[in-house]
Amino acid sequence: MNHFVHPLACCESSEIGERTRIWAFAHVLPGARIGADCNICDHVFIENDVIVGDRVTVKCGVQLWDGLRVEDAVFIGPNATFTNDPFPRSKQYPEAFAATTLGRGASIGANATILPGVSIGQHAMVGAGAVVTRSVPPHAIVRGNPARITGYVASATQQAGKPAATTPFPSQPGVAATEVRGVTLHRLRQVNDPRGNLSAGEFPHDVPFPVRRYFLVYDVPSTETRGEHAHLACHQFLICTKGSVAVVVDDGVHRQEFLLDRPELGVHMPPMVWGIQYKYSSDAVLLVFASHHYEAGDYVRDYDQFIALKQAALVAD
Incomplete structure (x- = not known):
């Protein structure tokens, strides 16, 4: 046997990966599949229709029920609870969990x-x-009941477990580079006046591409997250004209977060940058200039597909 099962554990499955350890009082049913280098701690129950990838840690007191798919390198903390039936009734089972x-x-x-x-x-x-x-986006940090997004984890090149790094906007009108390839931070000209303040920009000097479209995002509940996509060809320039909104940008290697909370601050997002907007204030109005007319085919909405496209581009280069 190329894996370890504690004498006080009950492992009925034959599909256990190499070097996996199953500890005391754990019970693994016959249909379960567990990958290599996993650590299944005391008092864990794993039902039949469960697939666990490689290098997974399941801490004490966890039950993995039918229908659960656990990919590689997942950590499941003690007494975490999973469910598989939205309308459970005793002795009444759905056609599929x-x-x-x-x-x-x-x-x-x-x-x-x-x-x-x-x-x-x-x-x-x-x-x-x-x-x-409800579903949690890649790299998001969620807390509370119900769980809400409170941040995004740092990229692999940054320190694990910490929020995404930030870069300050220029203190004077100008442009600042960021760690995310092609993304720049802009401070536009501002005029303060007792009669009312003014912020202004010029095309294409301040917005560095020909603008063919704009849209406004407003009345967004603070719990909602928007964006969560990249564009194949379209550039975008984001300004929060009222209130505040947090913007996360990701090039597949680096990830950073910026707070747009003044109308003279802008973020330029070139094509093939994954963008997310969240933490909308109740009065937030986000203005977005775009280099292209709306084309559904220009959107990349799946993060795994985005990463695959980025890696393919690197190979082609």
């Missing part, structure tokens, strides 16, 4: 509750005691 997916590298905090049918994105972090009622 709701599928729940934990993406690669995700972490689930102690005593968190995950409702059925949601997806936890890759490298996302669910805080201790959080109640996850």
